[in-house]
Amino acid sequence: xxxxxxxxxxxxxxxxxxxxxxxxxxxxxxxxxxxxxxxxxxxxxxxxxxxxxxxxxxxxxxxxxxxxxxxxxxxxxxxxxxxxxxxxxxxxxxxxxxxxxxxxxxxxxxxxxxxxxxxxxxxxxxxxxxxxxxxxxxxxxxxxxxxxxxxxxxxxxxxxxxxxxxxxxxxxxxxxxxxxxxxxxxxxxxxxxxxxxxxxxxxxxxxxxxxxxxxxxxxxxxxxxxxxxxxxxxxxxxxxxxxxxxxxxxxxxxxxxxxxxxxxxxxxxxxxxxxxxxxxxxxxxxxxxxxxxxxxxxxxxxxxxxxxxxxxxxxxxxxxxxxxxxxxxxxxxxxxxxxxxxxxxxxxxxxxxxxxxxxxxxxxxxxxxxxxxxxxxxxxxxxxxxxxxxxxxxxxxxxxxxxxxxxxxxxxxxxxxxxxxxxxxxxxxxxxxxxxxxxxxxxxxxxxxxxxxxxxxxxxxxxxxxx
Numbered sequence: 001x002x003x004x005x006x007x008x009x010x011x012x013x014x015x016x017x018x019x020x021x022x023x024x025x026x027x028x029x030x031x032x033x034x035x036x037x038x039x040x041x042x043x044x045x046x047x048x049x050x051x052x053x054x055x056x057x058x059x060x061x062x063x064x065x066x067x068x069x070x071x072x073x074x075x076x077x078x079x080x081x082x083x084x085x086x087x088x089x090x091x092x093x094x095x096x097x098x099x100x101x102x103x104x105x106x107x108x109x110x111x112x113x114x115x116x117x118x119x120x121x122x123x124x125x126x127x128x129x130x131x132x133x134x135x136x137x138x139x140x141x142x143x144x145x146x147x148x149x150x151x152x153x154x155x156x157x158x159x160x161x162x163x164x165x166x167x168x169x170x171x172x173x174x175x176x177x178x179x180x181x182x183x184x185x186x187x188x189x190x191x192x193x194x195x196x197x198x199x200x201x202x203x204x205x206x207x208x209x210x211x212x213x214x215x216x217x218x219x220x221x222x223x224x225x226x227x228x229x230x231x232x233x234x235x236x237x238x239x240x241x242x243x244x245x246x247x248x249x250x251x252x253x254x255x256x257x258x259x260x261x262x263x264x265x266x267x268x269x270x271x272x273x274x275x276x277x278x279x280x281x282x283x284x285x286x287x288x289x290x291x292x293x294x295x296x297x298x299x300x301x302x303x304x305x306x307x308x309x310x311x312x313x314x315x316x317x318x319x320x321x322x323x324x325x326x327x328x329x330x331x332x333x334x335x336x337x338x339x340x341x342x343x344x345x346x347x348x349x350x351x352x353x354x355x356x357x358x359x360x361x362x363x364x365x366x367x368x369x370x371x372x373x374x375x376x377x378x379x380x381x382x383x384x385x386x387x388x389x390x391x392x393x394x395x396x397x398x399x400x401x402x403x404x405x406x407x408x409x410x411x412x413x414x415x416x417x418x419x420x421x422x423x424x425x426x427x428x429x430x431x432x433x434x435x436x437x438x439x440x441x442x443x444x445x446x447x448x449x450x451x452x453x454x455x456x457x458x459x460x461x462x463x464x465x466x467x
Contacts, residue, residue, distance in 0.1 A: 040303035046348030073361030124169035176213030245281025337375030
């Protein structure tokens with residue numbers, strides 16, 4: 001057998017080539033996680049595990065009686081995304097900001113329950129004794145930013161290998177009411193984003209959720225006029241909350257500024273208990289406020305979630321009308337979910353054990369649950385379609401005023417054309433005007449139409465009916 005020896009220099013060249021090839025292969029194998037728009041298009045109806053992981057009134061490292069059965073029940077009911085409010089300050093050394101390892105493991109258990117059911121999970125930093133929420137000001141800016149960096153570096157490293165179904169949210173309801181507070185809040189968001197991205201791996205492209213000032217829609221519409229900088233495009237979601245009108249949704253006693261409302265919505269006003277009828281915040285206001293978020297963010301390709309919403313049932317005594325109040329609660333949930341979804345906004349109902357029993361998973365409030373699911377059905381009557389890695393949803397269909405087209409990757413579309421039944425083109429939207437969610441068809445007369453969506457090397461048509 002003849003053996004040929006290679007020269008030392010030639011062997012070094014081969015070694016360098018092998019190493020370079022391995023590095024190239026690693027870079028090729030590592031794939032970016034989907035964009036925020038792609039993820040948002042799959043997150044349909046959301047639910048909060050409230051007063052559990054964020055509870056600072058229970059022993060440290062306790063997360064109650066939540067089990068896999070709890071999350072299974074939520075999934076079976078029709079939800080496919082869960083928001084996990086979490087306290088970190090309460091479970092850390094307040095000097096070093098080192099989070100208890102046991103607490104990280106407990107949070108992981110609940111995240112894994114959701115992952116086992118293929119749920120999308122938003123894990124946040126909640127109120128947590130107000131270490132960030134109540135300190136959005138110049139005096140505390142440096143201290144809070146330092147703690148924000150330490151917390152999210154630990155959290156992001158711990159959950160680095162989770163896939164795109166896990167999203168991080170940097171705060172909850174940061175108390176901001178003016179431009180100065182907004183600038184401080186943006187610095188907290190920037191620190192959160194930078195800390196997560198610096199941990200690398202899947203966190204380099206993980207979708208992150210940032211909160212509007214006080215998560216209030218009006219304040220967010222007025223004050224949040226720029227986004228923090230991210231090292232990767234299209235990976236941010238904006239969060240606001242909705243408990244409007246508070247007189248109906250949560251006020252538990254008459255106040256100097258206003259009284260409780262027991263009755264809400266079209267057809268649900270009392271003639272005998274008229275002082276308890278809602279005088280604002282009904283359907284038209286709901287449409288207006290949600291419309292602001294659609295215009296300001298969704299239409300520009302930035303997804304929006306309503307991280308919390310709810311209207312809490314009261315027990316009334318005569319002459320107040322319990323049945324009419326119950327009907328108002330149902331109407332609120334149903335209309336809100338429909339109105340938000342019709343604008344491409346994802347909703348997460350707030351639940352602290354009133355809708356589901358967290359120990360057994362049993363449904364406790366079938367009225368609220370059925371109203372949420374009916375609202376979703378009212379909004380989404382179209383069928384999602386995936387073509388060449390582009391997910392499309394057209395809804396509602398039939399429609400009465402206008403319909404929506406939701407697209408997870410609008411850059412792949414060339415144009416959208418609408419034809420009447422005689423083949424005449426009645427409307428066309430060019431590439432530059434196409435975004436991730438837009439509304440059209442308002443100028444059409446009642447009839448059947450063909451919507452033709454043209455992408456790169458493919459075309460898809462839908463029949464739509466305007467009633």
